[in-house]
Amino acid sequence: xxxxxxxxxxxxxxxxxxxxxxxxLYGLAYVLPAWTFELHRIAAWAVVALAPWKAVIAWRSLRRxxxxxxxxxxxxxxxxxxxLLVGLVLLSGILWTWRLGPQVVWLGEVGDTLIDxxxxxxxxxxxxxxxxxxxxxxxxxxxxxxARRSALxxxxxxxxxxxxxxxxxxxxxxxxxxxxxxxxxxSRLAEPYGGNAxxxxxxxxxxxxxxxxxxxxxxxVDGQATMTLTYAQLLALPMTELEATLDCTTGWxxxxxxxxxxxxxxxxxxxxxxxxxxxxxxxGESGYSTILIGDxxxxxxxxxxxxxxxxxxxxxxxxRAVAPRSRGWQWVKWLAKVEVLA
Numbered sequence: 074x075x076x077x078x079x080x081x082x083x084x085x086x087x088x089x090x091x092x093x094x095x096x097x098l099y100g101l102a103y104v105l106p107a108w109t110f111e112l113h114r115i116a117a118w119a120v121v122a123l124a125p126w127k128a129v130i131a132w133r134s135l136r137r138x139x140x141x142x143x144x145x146x147x148x149x150x151x152x153x154x155x156x157l158l159v160g161l162v163l164l165s166g167i168l169w170t171w172r173l174g175p176q177v178v179w180l181g182e183v184g185d186t187l188i189d190x191x192x193x194x195x196x197x198x199x200x201x202x203x204x205x206x207x208x209x210x211x212x213x214x215x216x217x218x219x220a221r222r223s224a225l226x227x228x229x230x231x232x233x234x235x236x237x238x239x240x241x242x243x244x245x246x247x248x249x250x251x252x253x254x255x256x257x258x259x260s261r262l263a264e265p266y267g268g269n270a271x272x273x274x275x276x277x278x279x280x281x282x283x284x285x286x287x288x289x290x291x292x293x294v295d296g297q298a299t300m301t302l303t304y305a306q307l308l309a310l311p312m313t314e315l316e317a318t319l320d321c322t323t324g325w326x327x328x329x330x331x332x333x334x335x336x337x338x339x340x341x342x343x344x345x346x347x348x349x350x351x352x353x354x355x356x357g358e359s360g361y362s363t364i365l366i367g368d369x370x371x372x373x374x375x376x377x378x379x380x381x382x383x384x385x386x387x388x389x390x391x392x393r394a395v396a397p398r399s400r401g402w403q404w405v406k407w408l409a410k411v412e413v414l415a
Contacts, residue, residue: 118237158198263325268380295413321401332378352414358407
């Protein structure tokens with residue numbers, strides 16, 4: 074029975090951590106659909122509910138203490154580091170959701186909010202987790218989950234996850250700042266329709282640039298073919314205006330009115346006979362780049378204006394990408410090159 078308890082607990086915890094990582098990574102890239110964010114929160118509360126069972130297993134191991142075997146002592150340290158990281162990830166998420174304590178932390182160039190620390194540590198914890206799995210994986214059996222007691226445990230975890238999620242959301246609504254309402258991603262409203270007063274986003278290692286529009290050009294690359302548009306030529310193309318919300322992974326969102334040229338209109342200029350483009354790589358003057366695929370390509374706006382006025386340099390003048398279905402880190406600023414991918 075003890076062996077089954079150990080295998081069930083460790084396997085259930087791994088499944089939950091994989092679910093948290095998968096939904097978390099999806100949430101870092103895209104803002105839809107909303108249910109992925111809710112599933113992430115439910116899984117997190119299931120981990121909290123599972124923690125006492127894991128604590129029993131950990132305590133039994135700690136009581137034996139280190140010994141002369143290097144592997145045993147090393148994995149003991151790895152397990153403690155992993156426990157600390159999981160705890161910090163859960164704690165930072167709770168503190169951010171409920172607006173408890175300082176919401177800004179110092180993380181150098183990586184980020185400066187609790188939610189930054191939440192997802193960064195969530196990725197870092199996979200280093201000790203993989204080491205732990207390689208050396209201590211308990212090899213679960215089907216019977217570990219099909220037995221009546223195990224099925225009841227799984228049901229209990231599901232109920233605990235759902236209950237914790239509902240209570241946490243109720244507390245989050247109670248603690249919410251009316252001037253900065255929270256969206257389903259967990260981000261808070263900042264400078265709605267404020268144009269260039271919108272908060273600034275900078276990716277890791279990126280710095281603000283001042284680009285001369287007279288020497289700037291946008292290059293469209295497709296295999297061996299290349300097309301170049303100057304700023305004046307780009308502005309001569311049909312202008313499109315749309316409302317899109319930039320939802321930044323540092324914890325804020327800002328709905329704005331954007332003006333610019335749809336990438337599909339630029340592509341129709343390059344391919345008068347028509348061509349389906351399913352993936353593009355966007356590259357900025359700063360060296361930063363990202364890839365968009367599928368419908369995200371069709372929605373892409375090459376923005377030249379924000380709130381009815383030209384983009385400010387800090388927001389990517391002369392052109393930045395506006396990808397309405399993606400998080401802010403994919404809205405490449407100071408856009409210089411669009412590469413069509415196979």
